[in-house]
Amino acid sequence: MAFDRWATGGLLVLAAAAASAEPTADRQRELVRLVRQDCGSCHGMTLAGGLGPPLLPERLRERGAAAMVQTILHGRPGTPMPPWQPFLDAAEAQWIVDRLLEGFPER
């Protein structure tokens, strides 16, 4: 039990430390997995949409990258889109949006 709380705390610390830099290669792999698997539970594993809208390049380009970063970090109150700030820092959210805009890596 305690272990799990520590692990979560650890994630937060890691996230804070990485605040400005491009995520490391290991972290990038984790982020890809997070997006495919965990964002995928609402946006679809292929990101073609589910309960949440598609996260495909055309649509996101229309909406603007900066706004998308904000949505990821802070969520959309009143909708199921949750804030991912406990798991991601701004640089990581930006990295995810950049990848989403160019077509998200498979793994």
Next chain:
Amino acid sequence: MRLRRPIARWVAGLPALALSVALQAGEAPDGAPLRGTADLGVVIERASGRVQVVDTTARASLGAVEGLGDLSHAHVVYSRDGRYAYVFGRDGGLTKVDLLTQRIDRRVIQAGNSIGGSISQDGRIVAAQNYDPGGVKLFDAQTLELLADIPAVYGDQGARSKVVGLADAPGNRFVFALYDAGEIWVADVTDPRRPQVTRFRDVGRHPYDGLVTPDGRYFLAGLFGEDGVALLDLWRPEQGVRRILGGYGRGEEKLPVYKMPHLRGWAVAGRHAYLPAVGRHEVLVVDTATWQEVGRIPVRGQPVFVMARPDGRQVWVNFALPDNGVVQVIDTLEQAVVRTLEPGRAILHLEFTPRGEAVWLSARDDDRVRVLDTQSFATLAELPARSPSGIFFTARAGRIGF
């Protein structure tokens, strides 16, 4: 198991004898051994478009069936003879898998984006619930021929809603909720080419999933957009939909939900229903005689599946991120968590064997399925599986609302 292995080895050395043993034991005409399906099931390998066919007596995989498309958020229902699994894929694929031959019997792509389905009381009609285009489609269970399309149209602009919570109910009915419209629809499919739909409007904001109680009487739709659950008495539909658990959040701010809870699967044990709170780390306990809240049980995180062991003595709960490595067991006599387990990384789903002596859990990030004894909590078996998600056993074939 202990007996079978030595016999198999012995038989392998004596081919002539093996033949006569097989004939005595009974064989299908094509030479495959005869067997029933009541202890079989499938495990979804969500990232590989594949299902494993598993045997819950041997606690082993019998083989895999490939080519099922995008199986993230896949759901499975069974033909009433327990031989065929209907697998609903996210990409709109509907695949009828033969558990005995481990082959695809039929497959259609029926929508762009789908989240599950159901099978009618008489076993003749398979229904798929779709996000895009929003609605329900009915298929002949034998041939997968399209019988009818029920578009989930609402408002006056012709908008279509995502459909959630589809479940079968007695009277050859299907019940489902419209996420965007806040409606519940009941479709009588006695004439499957001309389904009769009854609509209930303004049931609450953003219903996200639904369940039919084990007796088939009540349909419950959980609401995401507000506190509470919409309840429809299918025996007395003329009374309309009412709201239960209205103020369970007591106006407090909700915690973020990193995975939507699921209601489907019986969370009804004895006279109580156990339901995941949304945005609160609690399981709500409701008396099904009065539909009043009778308790709430604090749990580790945001509950996703709240599932009763078939005998109703235990309720098992898994969680959304960041607690998705934890499973908690509620004792329904004590109305409290009696066990906290960490059975693997990213526990996405759990399924009880037909009478509940064991539970199978999928640990997505460990690429493994773990089988636990529900009394001692000991690990009975572990099976390799690639990113396993849903686990569905054929016992569902005989149950209402699965």
